[in-house]
Amino acid sequence: MTHDDATLSPDDIERFGSDPLSSFRANLASVEERIARACERAGRERASVRLLPVTKTVPAHILRFAFEAGMSSFGENKIQEAVSKRESLSDLAIDWSIVGHLQTNKVKVLTRFAHEFHALDSLRLADLLNERLEREDRFLDVYVQVNTSGEESKFGLHPDALPPFVESLDRFPRLRPRGLMTLALFSSDMAKVRPCFTLLRRLRDEAVRRNGALTELSMGMSGDYEEAIEEGASVVRVGQAIFGRRPTPDGHYWPGLGGNA
Numbered sequence: 001m002t003h004d005d006a007t008l009s010p011d012d013i014e015r016f017g018s019d020p021l022s023s024f025r026a027n028l029a030s031v032e033e034r035i036a037r038a039c040e041r042a043g044r045e046r047a048s049v050r051l052l053p054v055t056k057t058v059p060a061h062i063l064r065f066a067f068e069a070g071m072s073s074f075g076e077n078k079i080q081e082a083v084s085k086r087e088s089l090s091d092l093a094i095d096w097s098i099v100g101h102l103q104t105n106k107v108k109v110l111t112r113f114a115h116e117f118h119a120l121d122s123l124r125l126a127d128l129l130n131e132r133l134e135r136e137d138r139f140l141d142v143y144v145q146v147n148t149s150g151e152e153s154k155f156g157l158h159p160d161a162l163p164p165f166v167e168s169l170d171r172f173p174r175l176r177p178r179g180l181m182t183l184a185l186f187s188s189d190m191a192k193v194r195p196c197f198t199l200l201r202r203l204r205d206e207a208v209r210r211n212g213a214l215t216e217l218s219m220g221m222s223g224d225y226e227e228a229i230e231e232g233a234s235v236v237r238v239g240q241a242i243f244g245r246r247p248t249p250d251g252h253y254w255p256g257l258g259g260n261a
Contacts, residue, residue, distance in 0.1 A: 179216025
């Protein structure tokens with residue numbers, strides 16, 4: 001597959017440069033190197049951490065460059081955006097993950113195509129997902145979202161609500177629990193961020209005694225994935241460190257990167 005500048009609009013070039021393929025390859029290599037160093041510091045094997053590129057706001061035609069750069073799993077926050085991109089990229093073998101909050105009226109859409117779901121946070125949602133998956137004869141990998149920062153603006157279970165929730169997961173045989181997920185405090189002060197990861201690891205250690213499948217930790221984004229790895233992350237959700245700053249209000253957030261995923 002080849003591309004040239006004729007496939008890029010002026011807006012594309014302003015945001016992604018005139019050679020997105022080279023940029024994505026270089027950024028991906030940088031992220032991979034930093035993951036490897038973090039694993040080494042933590043005494044872990046590089047294979048113990050999976051990188052999930054988060055592609056929200058990146059247009060479908062630009063994701064073709066990402067696919068050519070070696071990425072075949074993409075994480076999306078919004079179900080509508082994921083569906084649109086999946087349709088546009090149906091000729092490519094891509095696994096789609098939903099990593100953002102899901103409204104119950106979007107369940108039937110997610111269950112048709114998603115490879116995994118990182119934001120399970122209620123028994124009602126679990127029940128609706130299981131029912132739709134039963135109809136479609138599918139299974140879905142899920143991560144239980146926990147609010148470890150205590151911020152009211154964030155979704156996720158309160159840590160105290162996690163044990164009974166975990167014990168209820170056996171009621172939903174079409175869901176395949178994989179682990180826990182969190183969004184850490186949005187801060188450049190890692191002394192404030194890291195406790196969110198430490199808490200999720202502790203909660204995972206307790207949860208796995210109730211459900212042995214909940215071994216993984218989905219935590220860490222562009223500004224803090226190295227710290228997350230040092231605290232035990234098995235999936236890091238990285239967007240702007242690969243694709244560049246987003247044209248969103250929070251696009252300035254992480255120094256040198258912008259944004260939070």
